[in-house]
Amino acid sequence: MPLGLDKKGFINFTLIIVANFFFFSNFSSFFLLPLYIKQLGGTEADIGFIMGSFGITSLGAIPFVTYLIDRYGRKPFMLFGALLMLVSSLLFLALSDLSKLIYLFRMLQGIGFAFFFTSAATSAADIVPISRRAQGLGIFGAFTILSYAIGPTLGEFILNRFGFEHFFIIASSFSIIAVILILFSSITQFEKSTERFGLGFFRLVVSKRYSLILLTNLLLAGGLGSVLNFISAFLKEKDIGVYNFFIVYALTVTFVRVFGGRASDVFGRKKVAAPSLIIFSISIAAIVFINSGLMAIVISFLFSFSYGMLYPVLTALVIDKARPDERGKAMGAYNACFSLGINFLAFPFGIIATNYGFNTMYLTSAFLVLISFLIFTLYYKD
Numbered sequence: 001m002p003l004g005l006d007k008k009g010f011i012n013f014t015l016i017i018v019a020n021f022f023f024f025s026n027f028s029s030f031f032l033l034p035l036y037i038k039q040l041g042g043t044e045a046d047i048g049f050i051m052g053s054f055g056i057t058s059l060g061a062i063p064f065v066t067y068l069i070d071r072y073g074r075k076p077f078m079l080f081g082a083l084l085m086l087v088s089s090l091l092f093l094a095l096s097d098l099s100k101l102i103y104l105f106r107m108l109q110g111i112g113f114a115f116f117f118t119s120a121a122t123s124a125a126d127i128v129p130i131s132r133r134a135q136g137l138g139i140f141g142a143f144t145i146l147s148y149a150i151g152p153t154l155g156e157f158i159l160n161r162f163g164f165e166h167f168f169i170i171a172s173s174f175s176i177i178a179v180i181l182i183l184f185s186s187i188t189q190f191e192k193s194t195e196r197f198g199l200g201f202f203r204l205v206v207s208k209r210y211s212l213i214l215l216t217n218l219l220l221a222g223g224l225g226s227v228l229n230f231i232s233a234f235l236k237e238k239d240i241g242v243y244n245f246f247i248v249y250a251l252t253v254t255f256v257r258v259f260g261g262r263a264s265d266v267f268g269r270k271k272v273a274a275p276s277l278i279i280f281s282i283s284i285a286a287i288v289f290i291n292s293g294l295m296a297i298v299i300s301f302l303f304s305f306s307y308g309m310l311y312p313v314l315t316a317l318v319i320d321k322a323r324p325d326e327r328g329k330a331m332g333a334y335n336a337c338f339s340l341g342i343n344f345l346a347f348p349f350g351i352i353a354t355n356y357g358f359n360t361m362y363l364t365s366a367f368l369v370l371i372s373f374l375i376f377t378l379y380y381k382d
Contacts, residue, residue, distance in 0.1 A: 005127065005128070005129075008186070009127050012127060012185055012186045013124065013127045013128070013136070015181050015182075015184055015185040016078075016120055016123055016124055016127075016140075016182075016185055017124065017139065017140050017143040018143065018181055019078070019082070019120070019177075019178045019181035019182050019185070020116075020117075020120045020124075020140065020143055020144055020178075021143040021144070021146060021147050022147070022174045022175065022177040022178040022181070023081075023082055023085060023116055023117075023120075023147075023174070023175060023178040024143075024144045024147035024148070024151070025147040025150045025151045025171075025174040026085055026086070026089055026151070026171050026172060026173075026174040026175045026178070027085065027109075027113060027147075027151070028147050028148045028150070028151030028152055029151035029152065029154070029155040029167070029170075029171035029174070030089070030109070030151075030171065031148075031151065031152050031155075031228055031229070031231075031232060031246070032152055032155045032156060032159065032167070032232055032242070033050070033051065033106075034047045034051065034229070034230070034232050034233045035159065035232060035233070035236070036092075036164055037050055037098065037102075038233065039164070040095075040097055040098040041097075041098055042098050043354055044230075044233065044350055044353040044354040045350045045351055045353075045354040046098065046350075047229070047230065047233060047350055048229070048230075048346045048347050048348075048349055048350015048351065048353070048354075049103075049346075049347060049350060050102055050103060050106055051106070051229045051343070051346045051350075052229075052343045052344055052345075052346035052347045052350070053103045053106045053107050053110070053343075054106045054107065054109055054110040054113070054343050055110060055339045055340065055342065055343020055344050055346070056107060056110065056343075056344075057107040057108070057110035057111045057114070058110035058111070058113050058114045058339045058343060059110075059114075059336050059339045059340055059343070059344070061110070061111050061114035061115065062114050062118060062332045062333075062335060062336040062339070063202065063332065063336075065077060065114050065115050065118045065119070065328075065332060066118060066328045066329045066331070066332030066333075067328075067329075069118065069119050069122055069328040069332075070325065070326065070327070070328035070329060073187055074119040074120070074122055074123040074126070074187070074328075075119070075123070075182065075185060075187050077115045077116075077118075077119040078115070078116055078119040078120050078123070078182050078185075079179065079182050079183070080112075080115050080116075081111075081112045081113065081114070081115030081116025081117070081119065082112070082116050082175050082178040082179045082182060083112075083175070083179060084108060084109075084111055084112030084115065085109060085112035085113065085116065085175045086112075086172050086175035086176060086179065087108070088105050088108035088109045088112060089105075089109065089168060089171055089172040089175065090168065090169070090172045091105045091108070092105055092164075092168045093165060093168050093169070110339075110343075113339075114335070114339070116178075117335060118328070118331055118332050118335050120140075121137075121140065121315070121331050121335070122327055122328045122331045122332075124136065124137065124140040125137065125319050125327055125331065126327065130320075133316050133319060133320070134269075134312045134313060134315075134316035135312070137311075137312045137315045137316055137319070138257040138258065138260070138311070138312035139257065139258055141253075141257050141311045141312055141315070142253065142254040142255075142256075142257035142258045142308075143254075145249070145250055145253035145254050145257065145308070146250055146251075146254040147174075147250070148246055148249055148250040148253075149246060149247050149249075149250030149251060149254075150250075151171070151174075152232070152242060152243070152246040153243045153246060153247055154170065155167055155170070155171060156241075156242055156243055158170050204326065204329050204330060204333050209321050210318065210321060210330070210333060212375070212376065212379055212380050213314060213317050213318055213321075213334075213380075214318075214333060214334065214337045215337075215372070215375060216273075216277075216314065216372045216375065216376045216380075217314050217334060217337045217338055217341070218337040218338075218340055218341045218372075219341065219368050219369055219371060219372035219375075220277070220280070220307075220310060220314070220341065220369060220372055221337065221338040221339070221340070221341025221342040221345075222341035222342065222345040222349075222365060222368050222369070223280060223281070223284050223341075223365050223366065223368060223369040224307060224341070224342055225341060225342030225343060225345055225346055225349070226284065226345070226346075226349050226361060226362060226365035227284060227287065227303065227362075227365075228342070229342070229346045229349070230349065230350075230353060230358065230361070231245055231287075233358075234287070234290075234358045235290070235296065237358075238290065238291065240290070240292065240293055240296055241293060244293045244296040244297055244300070245296050245297075245300045246300075248296075248297050248300040248301055248304060249300050249303065249304045250304075252300070252301055252304035252305055252308060253304045253305075253307060253308035253311075254308075255308075256304070256305055256308030256309055257308050257311065257312060260308065260309060269313050269316065269317050269320075270376075270377075270380055270381075272309055272313050273309075273310060273313045273314065273317075273376060273380075274373065274376060274377045276306045276307075276309040276310045276313070277306070277310065277369065277372060277373035277376060277377075278370070278373050279302060279305070279306035280303065280306035280307055280310065280369055281366050281367075281369035281370040281373060282302070282366070283299055283302035283303035283306060284303065284362055284365050284366040284369060285362065285363055285366035286299045286302065287299055287303075287362045288358075288359040288362055288363065314334070315331075315334060318330050318331065318333070318334045319331070349361050349364075349365065352364060
C-alpha cells in the first residue's frame, strides 16, 4: 500500500486528508472576504484587521487544543472544529453592514480552524511511518492546497452569478462534507500525555530544540499571508481575475507536494528548505510587476512552487524533533507560529497597504522572508 501503510491505515489516512480538503475549501473561500468588506465600504486597513482577527482566536486556542488532543485524542476535536467552521461561516448571512459582528464571526472561524487543523495534521502524522513522514505530510498538505483552487474559484463564480448570500451558503456546505467524513474515520493510535496542566506547550515553544524552525515558519507565514489576504483586492485593482493566481497556486503546490514531498526525506531537510526560501522571497517581491493575467500566472507558479516545497520540510522538521507524547504540542506550536505570521502580520500589512500602497507592502513582506532565509541558512544544522 502507498506510504508503507496497511489497508486500514490507508483508508483512515485517506478519510482524514479528504475531510481536510473539504474543510479548507470552506476556509479558502473566505480569501474572497476582502471583496465583501470592500462592498460594505471598508478600506485596506479594515481588510487587514478583519482578516487578521481570525488569528487572535486561532492562535489563542492552540495551547488549549494541543493539551486536549495529546490527552484525549484527535477525532472529537476535528469534529468540533468542522462544526464550528460550518456554523460561523453561515453566520455571515446575518450581516448587512460593516458592524462589529463581522469580527466575531471571523474569530469563531479562527477557533474552528485551530481545533480542526491541529487535530487533523497531528492525526496524519500519527498514521504515517517516520521513513515516509515528509512525503505523507506533503500529501496531506497537497489536499489542503488543492482546496484553494476550489474555494476561491467556485466562490468567484458564485459571487459573479448570484451574489454573497449564495456564496456564504456554498462555502459553508463544504464543512458538512468534512463532518460526514470525520464520522467515518477511525480513532488514531497515540501516546497519551500525562501532563496535568497543559503548560508543556509553552515550554516547547521557547525551547532551543524548536526555536529556529518556529521563527522561520513565522516569517514564512507572514509572507504567505501578505499574498493570500490581499491578492484578491490587489488583482481587482488591476482588473485581473483572481482565478489566474489561485488556480495556478493550487495546482502547482498540489503537484509539488505529491511528487516532491519526499525530496527532504532523501536529500535532507536543509538542502531543500534553504533554496526554496530564497525563491519564495523573490516571488513575493515580483508581485509588484504583475500587469496582466499571464504575469499573475508566472509569478504565482514561482510563489507556489517554493511554498509547496517548504511546507512538508518544515513540518517534518518539527515532528522529527517531537517525542511521541508531545506531537500535538509540536504541531500546535508550528501552527501557532503559522497563524501568528499569516493573520497577525495582516494588521501591519493592511496599514502599510493603506498608507503606502500594495507595492510597498509586498516588498516589505519579501524582505521579511529574506531574513528567514538568512537565519535558517546560517544557523540551522541538519
